Amino acid sequence: MPAPGRPRGFDRDAALRSALRLFWERGYEAVSISELTEAMGIGARSLYTAFGCKEELFREAVELYGCTPGLGTATERALETAPTARAAIEAMLRDNAEIYADPGSPRGCMVVLAATNVSEDNVSVRLFLEQRRRAVRESVRARLAAAEGEIPGGADLDALADYAMTVLFGLSVQAKDGASVTGLHKVIDAAMFGWDGMVRACA
Amino acid sequence: MPAPGRPRGFDRDAALRSALRLFWERGYEAVSISELTEAMGIGARSLYTAFGCKEELFREAVELYGCTPGLGTATERALETAPTARAAIEAMLRDNAEIYADPGSPRGCMVVLAATNVSEDNVSVRLFLEQRRRAVRESVRARLAAAEGEIPGGADLDALADYAMTVLFGLSVQAKDGASVTGLHKVIDAAMFGWDGMVRACA
DNA sequence: GTAATTCTGCAACGATCATTGCACAATAGA
DNA sequence: TCTATTGTGCAATGATCGTTGCAGAATTAC
Numbered sequence: 502m503p504a505p506g507r508p509r510g511f512d513r514d515a516a517l518r519s520a521l522r523l524f525w526e527r528g529y530e531a532v533s534i535s536e537l538t539e540a541m542g543i544g545a546r547s548l549y550t551a552f553g554c555k556e557e558l559f560r561e562a563v564e565l566y567g568c569t570p571g572l573g574t575a576t577e578r579a580l581e582t583a584p585t586a587r588a589a590i591e592a593m594l595r596d597n598a599e600i601y602a603d604p605g606s607p608r609g610c611m612v613v614l615a616a617t618n619v620s621e622d623n624v625s626v627r628l629f630l631e632q633r634r635r636a637v638r639e640s641v642r643a644r645l646a647a648a649e650g651e652i653p654g655g656a657d658l659d660a661l662a663d664y665a666m667t668v669l670f671g672l673s674v675q676a677k678d679g680a681s682v683t684g685l686h687k688v689i690d691a692a693m694f695g696w697d698g699m700v701r702a703c704a
Numbered sequence: 705m706p707a708p709g710r711p712r713g714f715d716r717d718a719a720l721r722s723a724l725r726l727f728w729e730r731g732y733e734a735v736s737i738s739e740l741t742e743a744m745g746i747g748a749r750s751l752y753t754a755f756g757c758k759e760e761l762f763r764e765a766v767e768l769y770g771c772t773p774g775l776g777t778a779t780e781r782a783l784e785t786a787p788t789a790r791a792a793i794e795a796m797l798r799d800n801a802e803i804y805a806d807p808g809s810p811r812g813c814m815v816v817l818a819a820t821n822v823s824e825d826n827v828s829v830r831l832f833l834e835q836r837r838r839a840v841r842e843s844v845r846a847r848l849a850a851a852e853g854e855i856p857g858g859a860d861l862d863a864l865a866d867y868a869m870t871v872l873f874g875l876s877v878q879a880k881d882g883a884s885v886t887g888l889h890k891v892i893d894a895a896m897f898g899w900d901g902m903v904r905a906c907a
Numbered sequence: 908g909t910a911a912t913t914c915t916g917c918a919a920c921g922a923t924c925a926t927t928g929c930a931c932a933a934t935a936g937a
Numbered sequence: 938t939c940t941a942t943t944g945t946g947c948a949a950t951g952a953t954c955g956t957t958g959c960a961g962a963a964t965t966a967c
Contacts, residue, residue, distance in 0.1 A: 506943025528821025618731025698897020709913025
């Protein structure tokens with residue numbers, strides 16, 4: 502049963518995907534409504550009717566990024582499926598590295614890079630992504646806390662989680678600067694030595 | 705001997721410092737000329753007479769950031785004065801961490817954060833900072849190459865340098881998200897285990 | 908003094924920003 | 938067919954963007 506009124510003349514999901522790519526590539530403020538409408542193939546009026554305003558569109562795009570297989574779900578998936586905490590962290594880093602450096606997509610993580618530079622009017626957008634980053638950190642922290650026996654009791658789980666997140670953040674900048682997938686994997690090789698050393702030191 | 709013509713009615717260096725802080729805090733495009741003129745205490749016409757245009761002002765601000773003791777010089781200084789490559793990397797990370805989380809300054813590194821989101825018109829600004837980041841990486845790489853005997857011959861200096869830069873980049877994001885100095889130092893504790901493991905693995 | 912030079916305040920420039928009012932089109936249910 | 942509801946194209950909104958022309962002020966060199 503379709504809703505009453507004139508039906509929408511475009512594919513809302515496809516339009517949102519176009520907006521996602523643009524926001525991901527350049528960030529919130531650096532993308533204008535006119536660029537969005539052109540990329541989405543719709544008029545400004547339709548954009549506002551369908552998505553509310555620019556910020557709501559951005560938030561929807563971020564949500565889509567977060568729940569799209571092969572993009573935002575990689576982290577959660579890695580944390581859930583890996584058999585050990587160490588493997589979970591390594592899988593999170595490596596799977597994301599592949600995504601960050603994928604030649605067919607914007608480089609780096611949208612959640613890390615898409616709202617770094619905002620004016621005073623749009624601080625809320627920056628805080629929105631900051632909160633998403635914090636949520637990822639908490640997922641990582643929770644995975645470490647659930648690793649019975651694997652991590653010695655004296656280990657600083659907060660420090661371990663922050664370390665993993667720091668490397669993850671850094672990978673986004675590296676990818677944006679043009680780093681290759683193999684280069685990122687070598688970085689992760691080193692990073693996992695850091696994990697091992699940290700865990701061993703607290704044994 | 706002063707130059708002919710009407711003398712400048714403001715302190716150019718002080719005005720540049722004000723612009724630096726603003727650009728550092730929010731980034732290139734998120735700061736408007738009117739905000740700059742207000743912070744610098746001058747009219748728009750004086751800004752353009754003294755600095756040329758917004759991009760030139762930004763570049764000068766970045767140069768100032770780079771050559772200011774306690775800001776951009778920390779990295780170079782750490783690389784030059786530390787007795788070993790390992791100590792150089794650690795000092796670079798720790799000294800920068802102190803700067804990134806300094807409560808009296810904008811959080812994170814200006815070179816890493818100030819031109820992440822730019823429109824198509826200002827790609828040159830992003831590339832300008834990208835080049836500065838690359839230059840830092842080359843300094844790190846050179847310091848590693850100069851560490852005779854300390855690092856085994858089979859070690860991948862590029863990977864080690866990229867790893868150090870990745871952690872350094874990540875620290876900026878962490879600081880921007882509100883991480884404490886002690887939190888950053890704990891991250892660096894873990895990161896240095898990564899260095900040791902990487903070096904030992906290639907022995 | 909005069910000329911040359913540089914800086915500054917004012918007021919504007921055209922362009923673009925995100926957003927919306929309005930008339931009309933296109934559907935559903937009655 | 939009539940009403941209710943929703944989407945769309947057009948054209949505009951006021952605001953702000955970075956930048957500049959111009960007249961006059963302030964200095965040096967002569």
